[in-house]
Amino acid sequence: MNDSQVTNLPDHTLPQDILVHILSLLPAKSIGRFRCVSKPWKSLLSHPHFIKTHLNRTKQLLGEDEASLIFVSNDSGLLYSTQLKYTHHMFDEITTFATKLCFDNHRFRSYHVFNMVSCDGLVLLNDEENKFLLINPTTREFKELPTSPYALDRHLSNTISGLGYDSVNDDYKVVTSEMFVNVYSVRNGTWERADSSPYDHDVGYRFSPGTFVNGCIHWLGVRLSDASSVIAALDLGEGKFGEVSIPSWVVGDREFAFNHLVELGGFLCWYPASLLATGNTTDVYMMKEYGVMDSWTKFTISHSEPISLRPLCLLGKKQLVLVENEGCIGEKLVMCNLSGGSSKDIAVHGIADDFSVGGSFMESLVSPHCTTEAVTEC
Amino acid sequence: MASSSSSSLSRVVVKSSDNNLFVVNKKVASQSQLLKQCIDNMEEKGTNDVILIPLSNVTSNILTLVLEYCEKHADFADDDNNNQELKQWDHEFLKKFDYATLNSLTMAADYMVTKSLLNLCCQFIADSIKDLTVQQIRQIFDIKNDFTPQEEADIKNENAWAFR
Numbered sequence: 001m002n003d004s005q006v007t008n009l010p011d012h013t014l015p016q017d018i019l020v021h022i023l024s025l026l027p028a029k030s031i032g033r034f035r036c037v038s039k040p041w042k043s044l045l046s047h048p049h050f051i052k053t054h055l056n057r058t059k060q061l062l063g064e065d066e067a068s069l070i071f072v073s074n075d076s077g078l079l080y081s082t083q084l085k086y087t088h089h090m091f092d093e094i095t096t097f098a099t100k101l102c103f104d105n106h107r108f109r110s111y112h113v114f115n116m117v118s119c120d121g122l123v124l125l126n127d128e129e130n131k132f133l134l135i136n137p138t139t140r141e142f143k144e145l146p147t148s149p150y151a152l153d154r155h156l157s158n159t160i161s162g163l164g165y166d167s168v169n170d171d172y173k174v175v176t177s178e179m180f181v182n183v184y185s186v187r188n189g190t191w192e193r194a195d196s197s198p199y200d201h202d203v204g205y206r207f208s209p210g211t212f213v214n215g216c217i218h219w220l221g222v223r224l225s226d227a228s229s230v231i232a233a234l235d236l237g238e239g240k241f242g243e244v245s246i247p248s249w250v251v252g253d254r255e256f257a258f259n260h261l262v263e264l265g266g267f268l269c270w271y272p273a274s275l276l277a278t279g280n281t282t283d284v285y286m287m288k289e290y291g292v293m294d295s296w297t298k299f300t301i302s303h304s305e306p307i308s309l310r311p312l313c314l315l316g317k318k319q320l321v322l323v324e325n326e327g328c329i330g331e332k333l334v335m336c337n338l339s340g341g342s343s344k345d346i347a348v349h350g351i352a353d354d355f356s357v358g359g360s361f362m363e364s365l366v367s368p369h370c371t372t373e374a375v376t377e378c
Numbered sequence: 379m380a381s382s383s384s385s386s387l388s389r390v391v392v393k394s395s396d397n398n399l400f401v402v403n404k405k406v407a408s409q410s411q412l413l414k415q416c417i418d419n420m421e422e423k424g425t426n427d428v429i430l431i432p433l434s435n436v437t438s439n440i441l442t443l444v445l446e447y448c449e450k451h452a453d454f455a456d457d458d459n460n461n462q463e464l465k466q467w468d469h470e471f472l473k474k475f476d477y478a479t480l481n482s483l484t485m486a487a488d489y490m491v492t493k494s495l496l497n498l499c500c501q502f503i504a505d506s507i508k509d510l511t512v513q514q515i516r517q518i519f520d521i522k523n524d525f526t527p528q529e530e531a532d533i534k535n536e537n538a539w540a541f542r
Binding site: 013014015018021022023025026027028029030031032033034035036037038039040041042099138139140 | 481484485488496500501503504507508509511512515516519520521522523524525530533534536537539540541542
């Protein structure tokens, strides 16, 4: 036991490594508060190394049981967030409270939150002036990204194609694509032009950003060499393009581009575009083992009438949070139990009735600012 | 103390820092990687005597608690980790202790390399402090506020999101 330094330490004082272990198990909000305990606690709890430890513990222990959602108020253009937890809900309706998030004077429209992407607690979206904003909705830190010097068309090059983590360089990366693919390094604060893509990425009936799973950003694409439909993938560590195979029984008869990709519970998933809502069930397919054709698994969501739906996140492996009838009368947020088939409405309080649902993110302390070794407060 | 008749040990004797002796059967002792390592080493040497393991960092009242935990978990050693009855028992077990005892137990679990007890204690402490105020944390961890009033106002302002 270390009783040599400070006087008055009781003999039950915890050693530093155990203290770090305990503190890394706390919710992000407690950590923010406890930075105000003392100078040593402030520097410990703000250190990038601690933030990484905390991120990994959260993913390991809570990643499957907690998720947060982003909303935008269509009146004020302000963002809101709420946290959902995996629980055995007793009631028919789940109630959640949304908290207002302010990012200076930035305002947002519904299609901005609709096309948001997230990774490790960071959220990337465009504001109404079409600027890129990288935010951490938990800590309220945010950064406006510069426009790429390689941009050919200001509008197109500010269209988000993806956000992901590059484990080779320990860096978060923002990807945009027009004629060329441009990659922004959060660590360096700079844009670079990637190899040109052998795929056309803009093939959906509605543009949607890429899906980050297993170190790669995925899009529905068309191979330029032979015009065949594929899931194209950009490996952020290697900076190389590849493909993920999808069995024909998953694709079915439907036009390839009339589908969407989404990440649920860390897995790449495939679901039909909403304009094709016809039956009383919707099939969602999940690639349970990355890159393995045989691992694609179907789960079916039942509903009482033909509706469109957009899956948002998975809680506790079996509760799927989704938006029904988006943009139409009867739009609602629903929690659907995949094993029992029952579903419950989620009522969101604390925000004016006219709001749109964005996507999901996890609570973390990860900073959107360039984080080299030292803690920087940009 | 009787010595075991076979070449493999069935019991060990553990000595606390205040010199109390505890006779522990092997299955229970094996919950601690530190004790298991001692037993394995002795068995490799072919010792038939009951071995004595001194633990200079653990007092007898804390050792009693660690061994109570090990005994319970040895009973469930063949079950899967998700046993609800065991989880319930774990919670009831830790609930009884004050903060100082929890800390000592955590350090003993660390020292004796009883990883499941260490994880359990850390999670329990984290759960019990997560909603506390800054002032309460300073009290519990006996930490002096070394910020100037201006610095404290600044750091609170920087982390205002965490106080809402």
